[in-house]
Amino acid sequence: xxxxxxxxxxxxxxxxxxxxxxxxxxxxxxxxxxxxxxxxxxxxxxxxxxxxxxxxxxxxxxxxxxxxxxxxxxxxxxxxxxxxxxxxxxxxxxxxxxxxxxxxxxxxxxxxxxxxxxxxxxxxxxxxxxxxxxxxxxxxxxxxxxxxxxxxxxxxxxxxxxxxxxxxxxxxxxxxxxxxxxxxxxxxxxxxxxxxxxxxxxxxxxxxxxxxxxx
Amino acid sequence: xxxxxxxxxxxxxxxxxxxxxxxxxxxxxxxxxxxxxxxxxxxxxxxxxxxxxxxxxxxxxxxxxxxxxxxxxxxxxxxxxxxxxxxxxxxxxxxxxxxxxxxxxxxxxxxxxxxxxxxxxxxxxxxxxxxxxxxxxxxxxxxxxxxxxxxxxxxxxxxxxxxxxxxxxxxxxxxxxxxxxxxxxxxxxxxxxxxxxxxxxxxxxxxxxxxxxxxxxxxxxxxxxxxxxxxxxxxxxxxxxxxxxxxxxxxxxxxxxxxxxxxxxxxxxxxxxxxxxxxxxxxxxxxxxxxxxxxxxxxxxxxxxxxxxxxxxxxxxxxxxxxxxxxxxxxxxxxxxxxxxxxxxxxxxxxxxxxxxxxxxxxxxxxxxxxxxxxxxxxxxxxxxxxxxxxxxxxxxxxxxxxxxxxxxxxxxxxxxxxxxx
Numbered sequence: 001x002x003x004x005x006x007x008x009x010x011x012x013x014x015x016x017x018x019x020x021x022x023x024x025x026x027x028x029x030x031x032x033x034x035x036x037x038x039x040x041x042x043x044x045x046x047x048x049x050x051x052x053x054x055x056x057x058x059x060x061x062x063x064x065x066x067x068x069x070x071x072x073x074x075x076x077x078x079x080x081x082x083x084x085x086x087x088x089x090x091x092x093x094x095x096x097x098x099x100x101x102x103x104x105x106x107x108x109x110x111x112x113x114x115x116x117x118x119x120x121x122x123x124x125x126x127x128x129x130x131x132x133x134x135x136x137x138x139x140x141x142x143x144x145x146x147x148x149x150x151x152x153x154x155x156x157x158x159x160x161x162x163x164x165x166x167x168x169x170x171x172x173x174x175x176x177x178x179x180x181x182x183x184x185x186x187x188x189x190x191x192x193x194x195x196x197x198x199x200x201x202x203x204x205x206x207x208x209x210x211x212x213x214x215x
Numbered sequence: 216x217x218x219x220x221x222x223x224x225x226x227x228x229x230x231x232x233x234x235x236x237x238x239x240x241x242x243x244x245x246x247x248x249x250x251x252x253x254x255x256x257x258x259x260x261x262x263x264x265x266x267x268x269x270x271x272x273x274x275x276x277x278x279x280x281x282x283x284x285x286x287x288x289x290x291x292x293x294x295x296x297x298x299x300x301x302x303x304x305x306x307x308x309x310x311x312x313x314x315x316x317x318x319x320x321x322x323x324x325x326x327x328x329x330x331x332x333x334x335x336x337x338x339x340x341x342x343x344x345x346x347x348x349x350x351x352x353x354x355x356x357x358x359x360x361x362x363x364x365x366x367x368x369x370x371x372x373x374x375x376x377x378x379x380x381x382x383x384x385x386x387x388x389x390x391x392x393x394x395x396x397x398x399x400x401x402x403x404x405x406x407x408x409x410x411x412x413x414x415x416x417x418x419x420x421x422x423x424x425x426x427x428x429x430x431x432x433x434x435x436x437x438x439x440x441x442x443x444x445x446x447x448x449x450x451x452x453x454x455x456x457x458x459x460x461x462x463x464x465x466x467x468x469x470x471x472x473x474x475x476x477x478x479x480x481x482x483x484x485x486x487x488x489x490x491x492x493x494x495x496x497x498x499x500x501x502x503x504x505x506x507x508x509x510x511x512x513x514x515x516x517x518x519x520x521x522x523x524x525x526x527x528x529x530x531x532x533x534x535x536x537x538x539x540x541x542x543x544x545x546x547x548x549x550x551x552x553x554x555x556x557x558x559x560x561x562x563x564x565x566x567x568x569x570x571x572x573x574x575x576x577x578x579x580x581x582x583x584x585x586x587x588x589x590x591x592x593x594x595x596x597x598x599x600x601x602x603x604x605x606x607x608x609x610x611x612x613x614x615x616x617x618x619x620x621x622x623x624x625x626x627x628x629x630x631x632x633x634x635x636x637x
Contacts, residue, residue: 009461015468022472054456060516084460084504085513088528089521107460108500111467111493113475137528 001124002046005030006037006063008055016050016110023117034062041070046077048124052107053083053090064090071097078123082107086133099165099205103129119165128165128205135163138209150192158185163208228403231410232348234294235341238287238413242331242338245283249331252276274318280327284421287330291417295410302326302423322428330420337416341409347373347402354395361388373398441613441637445547452511460503467496515549522553523574530572532564538576544583544635551609552576552585555617555631558606559587567591567627578635585631593625606631613637 003020005027007013017027028044031037033056041049049070053063067079078101081094091104103123109131110116119129151159154175161171168186172179190196195208253276259269291297302323318324350373361368361382369379370391382391423429470493477486514525520538527534544552556574563572569591577584597603597619607617613634621627 009457011465012461012468015465019468019472054513059453084456084464085508087514088525089514089517107464108467108497108504110464111471111497111500113468113471137525 001025001048001121002028002044003120004028004037004040004044004046004049006032006034006040006049006055006066007052008032009052012107019110019113020117023113025117033057034066037063037066038069041074041077045074048078048080048120050080050082050120053081061090064093067094067102068097071102075101078102078126080105080120080123080129082109084108086131086137088137091130091134091138095209099128099209101126101128103165104134105129105131106133122165130164130205130209132160132164135160138163151189155185155189155192158182159189159208162186162189163205165205225403228406230294231403232345232406234290234410234413235338235406236345237294238290239338239342239345241283241286242334245279245331246335249276249280249283249328252279253328270315270319274315277318277321277324277328280331281324283331284327287334287417288421291414295414297414297417299417299422302421302428323423326420330416333416333420334413337409337413341406341413344402344405344409347398347405351395351398351402354391354398357382357388357391357395358385361385370394437612438637441547442545445550448510448550449546452507452513455503455507455510460500460507463496463500463503467493467500470496511550512553515546515553518543519549519552519576522549523556523576526553526557526560527574530560530564532560532569532572534560534572534574536574536576540576540578540583542578542635544578544633545637547637548583548613548633548635551613551615552583552631552633555585555606555610556587558602559629559631562595562602563587563589563591563627566595567593567625569625569627581635583633583635585633586628587631588626588628591625591627592623593621593627594623595619595621595627595629603629 001020003025005013005016005020007016007030010032013030013032017030020027028046029040031040035057037049037051037055040046049067051063051067053061055062063081063083067081070077070079079094080103081090082105083090084107086104086106094102094104101123103119105116105119109119122129157175158171161174166174168179168182172182175182252272256269256272256274256276259265259272262269285301288299288301291299350371353371357368357370368382368388368391370382370387371379382388423432470489474486474489474493477489479486512522512525514522519540520536523536523538527536543549556576560572560574563569567589569589571590573586573588575584575586575588595603597607603617603619610617610631610633615631615633617632618630619627621629
């Protein structure tokens with residue numbers, strides 16, 4: 001993957017670059033603020049960017065705004081936002097345009113390098129990677145508690161993994177069950193929530209998110 | 216020895232004389248300007264057309280009087296070593312209109328005007344006292360003057376009715392010198408009397424006197440303290456975010472990279488150790504995240520409505536949030552309102568057994584009102600040392616109020632009213 005990193009803390013920026021390089025990816029640029037990120041993406045056309053939300057100049061949501069611009073101007077570049085907090089409003093703003101090629105993870109997820117790079121690869125390939133925390137909060141904000149309550153514990157786990165952007169095979173692997181079992185769970189979830197069944201990963205995630213965040 | 220020396224040789228006497236002399240000029244000029252400004256201002260304000268100009272004159276007069284007051288306090292401190300505290304000026308907030316109104320209502324400024332008016336006759340008395348020094352000095356050097364101009368020598372008297380008798384002889388000149396010494400002995404006591412009277416006036420009219428002034432002063436310093444405390448918490452949160460949290464993320468990541476490099480077969484115990492270290496770093500991050508959220512929730516940067524929505528989203532209970540805040544309160548008030556909402560929501564979840572919670576936020580007439588309702592079992596009471604009592608204490612630091620209505624069997628309604636500005 002060709003990656004552009006935008007993170008204002010030098011320690012983390014350099015470590016991320018080193019880690020990705022060690023794993024055989026190409027770090028085209030590593031920048032420290034939102035404007036430099038826009039310029040770097042326009043110049044290098046990377047497969048994916050890793051973007052800190054809180055960056056100069058305003059130290060609020062500069063990274064998020066840059067991410068939305070990048071998704072609009074360079075559809076070929078995936079955006080993985082990462083932040084020390086999960087904010088529902090950030091998640092909804094990011095997902096307003098669709099769930100393809102976007103991700104939103106807590107920073108501490110880089111403590112599992114392998115999973116982090118997997119998520120990055122998913123986003124680069126046009127998929128989705130949402131932090132479980134994001135999913136929990138979206139579910140809370142959407143106030144669809146009665147239907148969520150009708151799901152079994154296992155089905156809720158599958159729903160969370162689905163919203164994170166995982167395929168049935170990946171879900172099966174992480175829950176240590178067969179792919180057929182997952183398919184059954186997915187069908188049950190779509191049934192209980194009244195959603196149209198779908199095989200397409202992005203439409204699947206989008207359906208779940210729309211559902212979770214419906215007022 | 217000191218006791219025997221005449222008063223006029225002491226430093227303090229000179230300082231008092233200098234004080235009387237120096238403050239006479241601003242007293243006279245200030246009196247004229249302030250009286251003219253206030254007279255013009257009052258007259259013009261009465262006419263409809265000149266009202267704006269009139270108010271301008273009034274404000275100028277008041278500001279001038281305040282300036283003179285400051286000058287006088289500095290003279291008293293510089294020359295006499297007497298420190299008189301400065302009254303708190305009007306609140307600097309707001310536009311031209313607000314500042315004008317604050318100045319017109321400023322009690323300290325009107326007292327400064329009173330000082331300038333009463334000061335004039337006193338300044339004249341002081342000037343007269345200083346003249347005793349000059350007259351005394353002129354008489355003391357009479358023998359020397361006689362040596363140069365023996366035909367034209369007078370005994371100068373400081374008294375208005377004394378006249379100035381001619382002196383013709385050397386003994387007369389020596390006698391004049393003696394009279395001069397006597398005058399110099401008296402002069403310091405006159406200047407002291409004038410200076411002391413003036414100081415009494417300064418203390419009475421130019422110091423922060425009344426209770427109302429003190430209360431206003433305390434209100435302002437309290438608002439500053441509240442804002443400052445809030446700003447500190449914010450800074451602390453930012454420092455944690457940019458410092459310790461980043462380091463911990465980097466640490467956890469490095470440890471995981473090390474773990475990947477280790478081969479499970481030859482050093483399994485080492486690999487487990489690194490794994491534990493990484494997990495501890497991740498745990499520390501989670502704890503730190505909760506801690507910083509308690510200092511200053513990042514969602515507050517986008518305003519209270521956003522922050523309350525986020526709070527509701529994180530809650531395990533369904534919360535209906537409605538907000539109507541056209542004017543944004545100061546950051547300290549936003550923080551306080553947010554923490555009230557968080558604490559009340561926690562109470563609802565912990566104690567009420569409610570199935571739904573409502574959160575209303577509205578601003579109007581300088582007040583921010585937060586109302587948290589639930590359909591729980593009710594019976595919530597304000598008890599000492601309880602969570603609600605703690606909230607009441609926090610709300611009171613900005614003159615806010617907290618009311619609880621919670622009949623047995625519910626529903627419970629808690630209303631928090633806060634000013635928009637601390």
